[in-house]
Amino acid sequence: xxxxxxxxxxxxxxxxxxxxxxxxxxxxxxxxxxxxxxxxxxxxxxxxxxxxxxxxxxxxxxxxxxxxxxxxxxxxxxxxxxxxxxxxxxxxxxxxxxxxxxxxxxxxxxxxxxxxxxxxxxxxxxxxxxxxxxxxxxxxxxxxxxxxxxxxxxxxxxxxxxxxxxxxxxxxxxxxxxxxxxxxxxxxxxxxxxxxxxxxxxxxxxxxxxxxxxxxxxxx
Numbered sequence: 001x002x003x004x005x006x007x008x009x010x011x012x013x014x015x016x017x018x019x020x021x022x023x024x025x026x027x028x029x030x031x032x033x034x035x036x037x038x039x040x041x042x043x044x045x046x047x048x049x050x051x052x053x054x055x056x057x058x059x060x061x062x063x064x065x066x067x068x069x070x071x072x073x074x075x076x077x078x079x080x081x082x083x084x085x086x087x088x089x090x091x092x093x094x095x096x097x098x099x100x101x102x103x104x105x106x107x108x109x110x111x112x113x114x115x116x117x118x119x120x121x122x123x124x125x126x127x128x129x130x131x132x133x134x135x136x137x138x139x140x141x142x143x144x145x146x147x148x149x150x151x152x153x154x155x156x157x158x159x160x161x162x163x164x165x166x167x168x169x170x171x172x173x174x175x176x177x178x179x180x181x182x183x184x185x186x187x188x189x190x191x192x193x194x195x196x197x198x199x200x201x202x203x204x205x206x207x208x209x210x211x212x213x214x215x216x217x218x219x220x
């Protein structure tokens with residue numbers, strides 16, 4: 001009797017450009033946020049951004065990608081402060097329209113409400129669901145783009161998000177997919193119980209060799 005070898009049909013991989021602007025669909029997403037800064041005359045400035053990621057725990061660092069010609073970049077490099085405001089899906093039209101408004105672009109010009117921040121001068125936006133107040137730590141320039149590392153010095157979130165049975169349903173955070181296309185985070189999935197038990201077993205086995213927290217898959 002001969003053994004039959006089961007072959008998995010390989011997927012056909014298509015080469016695409018490395019430039020995200022040419023991706024359709026985009027395999028990389030970015031969270032849509034509203035970044036507030038302070039202009040030279042002391043007024044506020046607001047801009048939609050989506051190149052953003054949490055980078056380190058100690059200190060808590062946020063990475064923000066921005067064009068060097070943008071008011072946001074100029075304000076951050078000059079003042080050393082900014083606020084990342086996290087909007088919900090109800091603000092998607094406002095977010096997109098904000099990017100087309102002329103400068104100066106105070107928060108009020110978008111129809112939104114500025115409220116004082118806890119530790120920095122740029123305001124938070126009342127209609128947003130959460131806020132990360134940051135001070136400039138470092139920045140790196142690549143052509144016309146600047147990567148800004150901001151140290152989080154204060155964070156706040158709507159009380160409703162903490163009390164909600166499904167906090168992610170309340171937050172309805174937005175992700176940028178490609179030009180004119182976005183997604184909404186509406187549901188959080190928890191790992192299956194057997195997977196959680198297995199992870200606990202693995203954790204007990206490796207207590208003497210701690211795993212870098214940044215390498216662990218998110219749980220819950």
